[in-house]
Amino acid sequence: xxxxxxxxxxxxxxxxDENGCWVYTGHxxxxxxxxxxxxxxxxxxxxxxxxxxxxxxxxxxxxxSLHIDHLCRNRACCNPKHLEPVTPLVNTRRSxxxxxxxxxxxxxxxxxxxxxxxNTRIVVNRRGRAERVCKACVRIRSAKYRRSLANRERRAAPxxxxxx
Ligand SMILES: [Zn+2]
Ligand SMILES: [Zn+2]
Numbered sequence: 254x255x256x257x258x259x260x261x262x263x264x265x266x267x268x269x270d271e272n273g274c275w276v277y278t279g280h281x282x283x284x285x286x287x288x289x290x291x292x293x294x295x296x297x298x299x300x301x302x303x304x305x306x307x308x309x310x311x312x313x314x315x316x317x318s319l320h321i322d323h324l325c326r327n328r329a330c331c332n333p334k335h336l337e338p339v340t341p342l343v344n345t346r347r348s349x350x351x352x353x354x355x356x357x358x359x360x361x362x363x364x365x366x367x368x369x370x371x372n373t374r375i376v377v378n379r380r381g382r383a384e385r386v387c388k389a390c391v392r393i394r395s396a397k398y399r400r401s402l403a404n405r406e407r408r409a410a411p412x413x414x415x416x417x
Pocket of ligand 2: 362363364365366387388389390
């Protein structure tokens with residue numbers, strides 16, 4: 254007999270409130286987070302947080318170094334849109350987080366470059382949130398900056414230009 258996938262079990266016990274939260278109405282731990290027991294690949298059952306289950310099922314794997322922050326502040330909420338992986342170290346600018354898991358739904362940067370592992374760097378922004386940075390965009394920006402600097406120097410010293 255096939256077990257019901259954890260995601261379906263969570264959905265069956267979830268109600269949507271006026272904020273768009275998927276409020277889990279099953280078992281909550283003392284802190285107010287939804288808990289569900291999940292059968293692992295090793296056939297052992299273990300307790301998991303419901304919001305981690307929905308995030309991993311609908312968005313992607315969560316690196317072990319990150320925890321999930323509830324943007325809506327409703328700990329029983331399992332709506333992946335209200336969840337964001339963050340580093341526990343809020344003031345760290347950069348941390349060695351594996352790529353491909355942050356904002357996993359987005360596959361391209363705002364300029365259309367691929368968020369491939371080679372083209373992506375994960376940085377931690379001032380709010381302590383992991384953020385993907387497109388390396389191609391950084392290259393383009395720094396090339397533009399160098400060009401504008403060179404132009405400024407040329408304009409600043411036209412008399413020194415060597416005549417042929
Ligand atoms: Zn929510
Ligand atoms: Zn880009």
